[in-house]
Amino acid sequence: MKAGKAIAASKITECANSVSSVRCFGANGLRGYVPRSNQSGNAVLIGRQGALCGNVYFVDGDYYATEHAVVAAPREGVDCCYLFYALAAANLNQFKTAGAQPGLSVERLKKVKVALPDVETQRRIAKTLEQFDVLINDISQGLPAEIEARRKQYAYYRDKLLSFKEKVA
Structure with missing residues (x-):
């Protein structure tokens, strides 16, 4: 598990175009499109900021994960689709920190137990x-x-x- 990378909002477009065609994911799913990816392959993204933190998304192919998303790439012996459903059922929002801007840290998420x-x-x-x-x-x-x-x-x-x-x- 690792957090995504920051990207300026001005680099994210609402619709895909010839320059920005790579999906960009944040805390609440698809934010828009950017010119380049920072991730590739199958993974589960977990929203880590805001009231809806703990949202879980399955992604594949090339994409950009912002700092508000945690990328959970499955290790050997773990099916990515299964991981998606298991984490979605785990109600990850319960592990958020309290405060004006709730959040989930990678360290907290690493402690979540999933039956395998x-x-x-x-x-x-x-x-x-x-x-x-x-x-x-x-x-x-x-x-x-x-x-x-x-x-x-x-x-x-x-x-x-x-x-x-x-x-x-």
Whole structure:
């Protein structure tokens, strides 16, 4: 784990363009775009400043992490997607320091315990959670799946409600 690097706000653009096309992440996720990256590969970013510190983001490829984000690159035997879900579930905001500007230090974050099953189990868990995430957050996939589930539920209860035991007299 390590903190990102400071960058002047004037170097961050709201939209990607021919000069600034690299994603720039701060304490609350994507801040905008910058000319050059300072990180590459898969990692989990943790917001470390402000009331919302402890936010967790999965990033891949080239990106810039500001000083308000902690980069958690997985070590050998740790699946990055699993790490993302485990840290998101850990409610990292509870480890913030009190004060007018709450914050999370790298040292405090290093003390957070995360269960680490074998890497195949980690991948299976991450894949299952990704599938749920798609169903919940991607309306083009989630809505048809929800409609189909409600149709099956309707058919089940319809058949249960309309089936009667015959009385033998």
